[in-house]
Amino acid sequence: MGKPFAEELASLSGTFEWASQLPLDGVIRSVRALSNLPLIAAGSGGSYTAAHFACALHGAHTRRMAQAMTPLQLVSAPTDLRDLGIFIPTAGGKNPDVLGTFRHLVSEEPRSLMIWCATQESPLASLAAKHRFVDLHEFVLPCGKDGFLAVNSLLAFSVLLARAYTASVGSSASSLPRSFDKLIGDRSWSRPDQIDNRCGGLWERETLIVLHGPSTLPAAVDIESKLTEAALGSVQLADYRHFAHGRHHWIAKRRTGSAVLAIICDDDRSIAESMLALIPPDVPIVRLDVPYAGWLAGLSAMARGFFLAASVGRSRGIDPGDPGVPSFGRDIYHLNVYKAPQDDDPLPREERLIIERKARVKVADLTRTARLDDWRQAYQAACSALYETVFCGLALDYDGTLCHESERFDPLPEVMAAEFARLLRGQVRIGIATGRGKSVRKSLQQALPEKLWDRVVIGYYNGAEIGMLGDDTCPDDADVAGPELKDVVDRLDRDPLISRLAKVTIRSKQITLEPAEGFFPGPLWEYVHSVLLGLAGNEAVALRSGHSVDIVPPQSSKLAVVEKVRQLAGSEHVLRIGDRGRWPGNDYALLDHAHALSADEVSPDPRGGWNIAPAGHRGAQATLGYIRRLKATRGGLRLGPMPLKRSGR
Known part of the structure; x- marks a missing residue:
């Protein structure tokens, strides 16, 4: 592990130049995902310095709280991590602290988890590859393997962090000097x-x-x-x-x-x-x-x-x-x-995880306040409704549910398309409820055999317009708002901030607002919602996805897709799957039912819309797991239960 320190110092100038020029598109997307969240950055040794520097950048560029921790502090913290961003820098990706911390984070499911490793094909990378929600970035430093104090990986990480934060939030803060000598001054x-x-x-x-x-x-x-x-x-x-x-x-x-x-x-x-x-x-x-x-x-x-x-x-x-x-x-x-400590906790680990997702409270706190039994009963009732029902079809959200948000304009992933084809060949009806327009139809047409198209229905613009997959006349992409949204368009046109906060796209039955660089869907929704509340006689609703805010008329609903699937299948029970089940998520209504599963966010209502995916599975990965558990029976589809393991956390 040792390396003459003089050699490490001699490499710093080249490392700085490399880090100043490395393309960072993927890294910037990951940092942007962290930028709307409070941050915890954790590391040991030189990585602890990188964690502190990341927190300095996070605070300077986003004005949000950021705290550096050691791995042991992070693992031992009682903090609920589900609404936080986590950054883990590591030079080698193999020490027991970083591996133990990662396993803990998978069970805690932070909103965003970014890992940087200065070594390729590390044990940490192997673990991270099992969880699609993890943003793993591996770097190969020009100086080769770092030495005992890892100064080159620290310098590289610091320069890359500075560039990524500056770019991700559109900041005009100080730019990096052109050379390492100028950095030293x-x-x-x-x-x-x-x-x-x-x-x-x-x-x-x-x-x-x-x-x-x-x-x-x-x-x-x-x-x-x-x-x-x-x-x-x-x-x-x-x-x-x-x-x-x-x-x-x-x-x-x-x-x-x-x-x-x-x-x-x-x-x-x-x-x-x-x-x-x-x-x-x-x-x-x-x-x-x-x-x-x-x-x-x-x-x-x-x-x-x-x-x-x-x-x-x-x-x-x-x-x-x-x-x-x-x-x-x-x-x-x-x-x-x-x-993981071996204790006498009778609660299966998976049940603990699922209840904590839904209740948004730790099981220890539910026990202390005598609410755990109620939640366990609600969970068992949800399992009964899901596992004992024969379903005639599926109604699924698209972005964030069938594909990662960043891949939403790509064809449907091959593994997902294969599972769709399996179900469709079994005469199952599938409905897609999306906030987008014809781009979803084109993606599905590229992914599925044409002979199966007549079993797929699409609800465009959050269910405002329904069409079969083979119907190329759907949807209406005219850029003129219908009568239900005309007053809203007029109000947005008069608003002095909207044009600076978002890109506005108008369709007949939906207005889509995509946040400007450095802005995010959450704060944008709050502003748009307040605008709608102040508009006399308005009944339009603002919904939030992972990348935009949609304004729709009150009669538009993804439930229209559920009804269409029922009509086509001639049966009542449709399994619904989405990722934004918590209000104001655009799957809130779709998942407000006992026959609904979330691939990510859940409402606090114990009567439906649970997330029962394995720990660390989110979005398309969780959905794929659900679909693979669907087995054909004589009457339709049954959802197989997830095996439960009894062990400490």
């Missing part, structure tokens, strides 16, 4: 003789106190990490005001053994200099002063910190890139503390 910090001369007084003391401001916290965390992990010195961290609350006593009592490294940037230069002037003059002070502000100051200071670690290593005769690892250290590193 003062090149004397990267020249061994000059940095050794500048910092020599620090290395003569036992304790280094690193003072920093909010912007340079990631750099301070990284300096502490590197000096501690390579046994280069004892480090204490404090921001400029936190140091004022008692931490100055360390200098008062241990003055002869203490030195100060002050990380200064444009955000805190005044407060830093005012405080440093009050430190006793016999305490060595070195100012690591970078000519930037915000996250760019943190990145610049971090880069200088790499060379600072090399300097203290030279002073103490230790190569930070290969300090040697004791045998007990290897044993500690490989200790697996993330095994």
Whole structure:
């Protein structure tokens, strides 16, 4: 694992150039998915620094809360993760902490989970491949395998994060410098003789106190990490005001053994200099002063910190890139503390998961408030309604249910098309309830044999218009609103913000608003909903999908697809599947029934619309699992139950 630190430092310029030019389309989409959520970023060692830097970027660009944690903190946290974004950076993707954390996250099902790994085909990648909702990005650094302190992967991740966040939210924040030398600014910090001369007084003391401001916290965390992990010195961290609350006593009592490294940037230069002037003059002070502000100051200071670690290593005769690892250290590193505890909990793990999805409360809290029995009874009733019914057909949402949102304009996935063909050959009727128009028809026509088209019905524009798959005259794509939506169009035209918040597409029976870059469907729906509430006599409704907001007349409903499938099949029971079952999701009405399954979001109503997919299965992956559990019988289709396992979490 060791590698001469000088070799790692020599590769930094090339790593910076590579990370500055790497195409990032997929990464930007993943970061955009995180941008509308509070964030937890977790990592160990250098990845903990990357987690801190990600949080700095998240806060700066999205104005949302972000917190860095160690893997153990994240796994042990009682926080409900279902409405949070999670970022896991890792150099190798194989240590027990990152693998244990991933397994935990699968069971907790955060809204968005992004993983970056600087190694291809890692054990973590193998686990992530089993769950389509995970955004895994693997990178091959130009410098090859990283060394003990992983400075190249940290620099690469930091540059890629900065680029992705800036692009994903359309920010005009500071752009990256053109080269690694410009990032460092003062090149004397990267020249061994000059940095050794500048910092020599620090290395003569036992304790280094690193003072920093909010912007340079990631750099301070990284300096502490590197000096501690390579046994280069004892480090204490404090921001400029936190140091004022008692931490100055360390200098008062241990003055002869203490030195100060002050990380200064444009955000805190005044407060830093005012405080440093009050430190006793016999305490060595070195100012690591970078000519930037915000996250760019943190990145610049971090880069200088790499060379600072090399300097203290030279002073103490230790190569930070290969300090040697004791045998007990290897044993500690490989200790697996993330095994699922075996307890006497009588609740099957899958039942626990399904109830927590629906109740949006942990089972422990349901038990404490004496509500668990009610939820267990509701779950058993839902299972009975689903497993004991013979279905004549299916009514399914499309985007987010049959395909990933980002793949919605591609043909129906082959595995899904194969399952559709299996059911259709068994004389089952299938209805598609979509918020889109003819693009869905074309995708299905490409995916399914023409001889099966007469068994497929499509409800366009959230059920406003019904047509068979083979009917190329459907839907009406005229870009003029019908009488039910004319007043809404007039109101939107007069609105001073709508044109800046969204792209508006008008159809006869639906108005679609796609969020502008840096804006999201949730906040857009809130604004549009408030506009509709203020429109006198309006009965139109705003619904939300994963990528847009649809305004439809009150008579438009995906339930029209259910009714059409019933008519074609000549039977009553239709299984409904969608992904947006929680209001104002556009599948809310479709899934408000005992014979309904969600592939993602659920309403709090225990009477129907449960999500019974395995842990970590979401969207098309969950739907595919449901469909594969449908077995043909003489009277129609039966849904097979999911096997339950009894074990601790």
